[in-house]
Amino acid sequence: MPLALFIGRRVAVGVLTVLLVLTAVFFVTALLPGDVATRILGRSPDPGQLAILRQSLGLDLPLLSRFASWFLNMLTGDFGTSLVTGKPVTSIVGSALWNSTLLSIFVLCVYFPLTVGLAVIQAVRVDTKTDTLLSAIALIIQSIPDFLLGTLILLLFAKIIPILPPRSTIDSSSSNLEVLRALVLPGITVALVMGTYATRFLRDSLIDVLNSDYVRMARLNGIGERTVLWRHAFPNALVPVMTVTSLTLTYLFGGVVVVERVFSYPGMGQLLVGSLLQMDIPVIQATVLFAAGVYILGNILVDTLTLYFNPRLRQR
Known part of the structure; x- marks a missing residue:
């Protein structure tokens, strides 16, 4: 196709x-x-x-x-006014959407290096003590609920080692440094939660590709192991991970409610919960619509990239 x-x-x-x-x-x-x-x-x-x-x-x-x-x-883009504050819904949702976008960018900056680095280490050292240890740590993180993991990170970096603010509250008057400091704790929490799943996908995919016939042939032709890994194996192993990345992005724009509540971060999830508690109908409607739109666009983008990187799928 x-x-x-x-x-x-x-x-x-x-x-x-x-x-x-x-x-x-x-x-x-x-x-x-x-x-x-x-x-x-x-x-x-x-x-x-x-x-x-x-x-x-x-x-x-x-x-x-x-x-x-x-x-x-x-x-026509007219979402009305908030029943609680009287402000235009567009400005309220726009502010929360911008905050979620900042959080998404920060998470991706942590998520991709973490996922790629750990997956490559595990794939090239499969079935070793390093692979077993990293898999065990990932399994432990996956088994911890989001709110508990966020609370533990909050206690560690805001109470025991007080180097970051306990509340990630920001507004239009916040400086760039204040915004960056507010992003660290919720960003690390989300990156750990989603990164452990993506690392597992990428690890397994890399192992399959590294054991494939064309990779063996590349090695027999004298191509170096680093070139085999990054030029031949890694691009082909990325396709299954794109689905997880899509879920990560949509999770950030609507599903990260618990993490935002723990850190008081004013993103889309926090806005949705607050508007539900106050029964602010226009804000609820606009927030759900924007979250659905981001989810749909994310899926379209990931499906398109998947076909682009794997042309064989177009023939199905």
Whole structure:
């Protein structure tokens, strides 16, 4: 299959998925218990004020009419205003999205060297004490829940060895150094959690490639072991790891809720939890939509890179 045709199909499926997510998000939030206007005005609100607020929010309209209006607003990028702060939802989500992007960049800067370095060491020293020790450490890290691992790292570097801030709270007034210091603890936690899985994938893939016939032939032709590893084995072993990397990126933009709560980091996960606790419907809708969009784009990108690096898959 030509690469352009594959990308076109994946984009079409992605657009359809976003539309389905839009529909699901609206009806799920619309069916939540309680009345939004009553939650805003508090208990025992004045009936007149309640009626005016319901009309201003469009809650007096039929459900399908509200959905049509909301759907068109979403397509034009109008996410409304927060029911709690009164600020535009776009600015609230944009700030959290930027923070999650910074965290993602930091994690990837730790994640890739950690994954590649450990996987290569284990692959070239397979079934040795080094391989066994690193595999055991990875298994221990994988068995520790995210919140517990984050808490242990927090205690170590913020309490026992107080070299980093215990809270990773940042805002627009934070300096670059403050932002970097705030990223270290949650970034290391996420990199360890996801890196151990990716290391295992890359290790096993490297071992398979290093034992393949064409690698043996390259060795017989006198090609050096370093060249065999980095030029022949490593690129072919990367394909299975791309799926794990895709999950890592999507995890960072929506699934890293627990880690963000432990370190009080103001990312997308923290925003989603806070808006759910406050029943801030417009923020909930926009956050879920952005998280779904990042997930879909990540999958399209990884699938495209997989086909690019492994042309044999295009023939299937």
